Amino acid sequence: MSIEQELKQLMIAKSSSVRQFAIDVELPYTTIMSMLNKGIGNAGVNKIIKICDYLKIDVDALAEGRIEEKMNHGSNLSYSEQEHIEKYRSLNKDGKEIVDIILEREYQFLEYRKKIEDIKGSEK
Incomplete structure (x- = not known):
């Protein structure tokens, strides 16, 4: 093949x-x-x-003509995820704090949406 x-x-x-x-x-x-x-x-x-x-x-x-799963030194991070981590590490304390706040807010919103969808799904 x-x-x-x-x-x-x-x-x-x-x-x-x-x-x-x-x-x-x-x-x-x-x-x-x-x-x-x-x-x-x-x-x-x-x-x-x-x-x-x-x-x-x-x-x-x-x-080289073969397909292998990406090896990220034991992690399962994609290339873009690795880039995000490198950028995050280069930020100063204030920059990291801002990113942490935004990430936490987005994560909480996602969790909220999942709960709403679960409730709607259980009502059917």
Whole structure:
């Protein structure tokens, strides 16, 4: 099985179809299909990184023609999550405090919405 066929299977497993995967990863469907049909070797680096990040596969392994889950030194962080942590660590005390406040507020809002949806679901 080619690397493109393996990628297609992963895309479908993750998003139910290649079209839905393109929507999820925010890349044009035609770009994804071109990569799968003509080979990933001609695709732009940023697009490859975006796809690998979404699928949680290692970019270096893909460049070598194989698919491996991303190894983040024992963590399960995506590339963008790692970038966020690096940026957070570079902030001063006040900057970290602001980020913490916003993150906590968003998390509490998410939890509130989940509770509301659970209540609505149990009423049916």
